[in-house]
């Protein structure tokens with residue numbers, strides 16, 4: 736079933752029109768990834784009681800600035816007045832998430848703050864994460880077009896226990912940056928991991944498990 740995304744953006748863009756705009760911004764691989772994230776985000780939204788249309792839109796546009804060069808991203812950061820913290824300034828792979836959130840608003844007319852926030856936080860996560868933040872964070876890592884060996888495992892886990900998949904994603908991301916040479920680790924990457932540990936431990940002590948929210 737095709738979900739109606741027109742009401743979720745101020746430009747009234749249909750899914751088809753959103754895809755057309757994405758094709759102008761992204762290469763084929765990144766477009767396929769975005770479609771994969773959207774598809775998995777819809778499944779997770781349906782499973783955990785979130786609006787699937789909002790999850791789909793967030794998944795589709797979460798990486799809309801990903802194919803820009805660091806120079807272009809920095810130009811957008813200056814033009815839009817996006818504030819980067821000290822660690823973000825040092826590490827260009829973190830630039831596309833805040834720029835994607837701004838482009839989502841400007842180019843795709845997305846005004847929903849939950850969607851914009853999930854896009855902005857999709858790389859690092861944050862100490863406090865909403866259900867949609869978690870859905871996009873996990874779906875981004877575990878989308879079926881990713882060829883990480885653990886992506887399938889996390890995908891299956893996410894449908895059973897979102898917090899556990901959130902923790903595994905956070906842990907993998909932390910290991911990934913630790914393995915890099917001379918790269919600062921963003922405090923939000925650590926905070927996300929610790930929040931996920933607390934959520935999973937909390938779920939384990941509460942019999943039957945707590946619904947993620």
Ligand SMILES: [Fe+2]
Pocket residue numbers: 797798801831832857858875
């Ligand atoms: Fe991304």
Ligand SMILES: [Fe+2]
Pocket residue numbers: 768772797798875
């Ligand atoms: Fe992504």
